[in-house]
Amino acid sequence: MSKFREIVSKYKNIILLFISSFLVFLSYPKISISEISFISLIPYIIVIFNLKTKKEALKYGFIYGFFTYLFILYWIFPTLRAGDVNTFIAISGVALLSSIMSVEFIIITFFGYLSKNCSVNMMIFLMPSVFVIVDFIKTNITRYLPYFPWFQLGYSQWNNIYFLNLAGLAQVYSITFVIVLVNSLLASIIIEKENGKRIRKLIIAFLILFISFYIGRLRFNDLEKAIAFSDKKINIVVMQPSIDFYMKWNISYVEDIKARIEKLLKEASSLKPDLIIWPENSLYGWIDDPDVFTWLCKNIKETQTYHIVGSISKTNRRYVSSYLISPKCQIIGEYNKRVLVPFGEYVPLRNILGKFIGVIGELGEFEKGNYEQNPFNLKSINIGQTICYETAFDYLFYPDDDVDLFVNITNDGWYLNTSAPYQHFAIAVVRAVENGRYLVRAANNGISAVISPNGAIIDKLNLNEYKIMHKEIKITQIKRQSDIEKNVFVFLSFIIFISFLMAMIFR
Structure with missing residues (x-):
């Protein structure tokens, strides 16, 4: 038993990252247990809280990205095999793509590490901002360079119909922001030592979920009426x-x-x-x-x-x-x-x-x-x-x-x-x-x-x-959001990110 504990202790971070990646996989299609997404990042964020060096941030960011994309993109292997691609090449292809796309999580983990060194509260708000910025950049960079922006956390809510309707107001980025924000708050509760702060953060997390659900439901009902009268x-x-x-x-x-x-x-x-x-x-x-x-x-x-x-x-x-x-x-x-x-x-x-x-x-x-x-x-x-x-x-x-x-x-x-x-x-x-x-x-x-x-x-x-x-x-003839309105969470994320950089420079 002591040997087992020693192994678990030694590889604790990798085990937590694997669990987090697997939870993301469960929340995503085809399994689509969308509710899991609101806790799926907690083990990952706990690892970031425990990072001690920039080198560790880069290392564990790569590992988490590799695990996550290996789960999400596993289907590439049977697809390549069906196309008569050699087994070794097919495995290598999935591994290579997962490695390349793990760059997204290297970036997220690195800035998460920097922000937690400032304060826990800074990290809580920076994490969703960096997720959104990475998603926005990887989608729009395809105008000029080849990339594969297949995965975004917000897509996990495709079957959570009221919460999904946030996307009608501020695109899928709003959903991703809320998911990561709630995960960050819940993870900080585990790290937090004062019970009063834990309770406050738990209340805030549930309020964010309730308000998001309520706003989404209002939009859902408005659209139902518009469709009925068309x-x-x-x-x-x-x-x-x-x-x-x-x-x-x-x-x-x-x-x-x-x-x-x-x-x-x-x-x-x-x-x-x-x-x-x-x-x-x-x-x-x-x-x-x-x-x-x-x-x-x-x-x-x-x-x-x-x-x-x-x-x-x-x-x-x-x-x-x-x-x-x-x-x-x-x-x-x-x-x-x-x-x-x-x-x-x-x-x-x-x-x-x-x-x-x-x-x-x-x-x-x-x-x-x-x-x-x-x-x-x-x-x-x-x-x-x-x-x-x-x-x-x-x-x-x-x-x-x-x-x-x-x-x-x-x-x-x-x-x-x-x-x-x-x-x-x-x-x-x-x-x-x-x-x-x-x-x-x-x-x-x-x-x-x-x-x-x-x-x-x-x-x-x-x-x-x-x-x-x-x-x-x-x-339906419902007026669609303007570019500014629909990208409000992208703008918010950039404001938070730039504010963090300024704080780092002038602190």
Whole structure:
């Protein structure tokens, strides 16, 4: 027993970091026990309280980031293996990515260490600020550099519907700020020696949660009323053909793809919708291939309605695209994907990594579309487009109020039955709430859904269901937050951070 205690004592910090990372994993999709997020960081913050040197801060920040991303991004391993990537390379890939992304937590831990040396109260407020700043930078740096901002603590609240509605007022950053602030307060209670201070901090933590929940509930109810009184509607059908992505480009599978889609189209057209939405890359070939386009037109004309079709194109440049197509098969709108998936649609540092990773296969690499693209217009309804994991980038969602409805088409068939499709879906729910608009998600093999402006899942198709989804959507005209209003927690975080730096310089 003494030997066991000795080992635990020696590796106490690493054990605490592992526990914290695992709790974050439990709070995150696919498990999604969202309440755990409010205590998940306590072991991590306790470790920061006990750090003695800057070197320790860097070391344990790396370890925590590595553990956390290893849990969150484990799905990359089975995805790479399904793409015939060597086991060693697949393991190395996950480990390398987790190591690179641990830089986020190295930064957070380092500033947490510096702030706790000033005072416990300084650390309580600096920790949520640095979390928000790191999330904001890693999302927006993708305008210029490749990065993968897949993980944000705020996404863990996708199914905590009242608390989630804070994002409609001040984006997902507000949720992250509150989560980290509550964790910091609770962790400080464990460190605090005076009972009076402990009680005060516990009361403050519960007040913050109560006020956040109450504000979110008010917004949820306001949106419910706005939706109920809306008289602008669109009747849509979402197709989920559940085509085996790893067989998709096998020529012997073409007739099966056609049959699956034609069956769904026949069922969809009988409902006489205004719009039928196909998932990303849903055709059996390139849309500009004459045979493929002829087959597509034949089926569209038979339905006698409008379609949004996801396809790859190569007429001018190689794009991942979506098209708005009229009942007469005229292309009246085109959207080209603006942020491509690393290793799925292009290989960063291709001269080096391209020798080892062949996920792209025979399709080759694609090019980015222009950042400034107009929404589709259908019967006076403006439809904002995103493709696949573009939902992870809030700046891609049109900044004005002209967009009435968002459509996200995706193909998560790459990721099998891992956490990835659920994590991807959770991000889409948050984007719907942030923008105060319905978001319709069409996924090849799921999860397809109609998400209301307040985050309620109106209808959905589960993973690997072969089915259509029919809904009438009421278009809301709720005014969206201005850039200043929606980024208030980002501004607050920078103010706190700069104040801390000034205090460090002039103390």
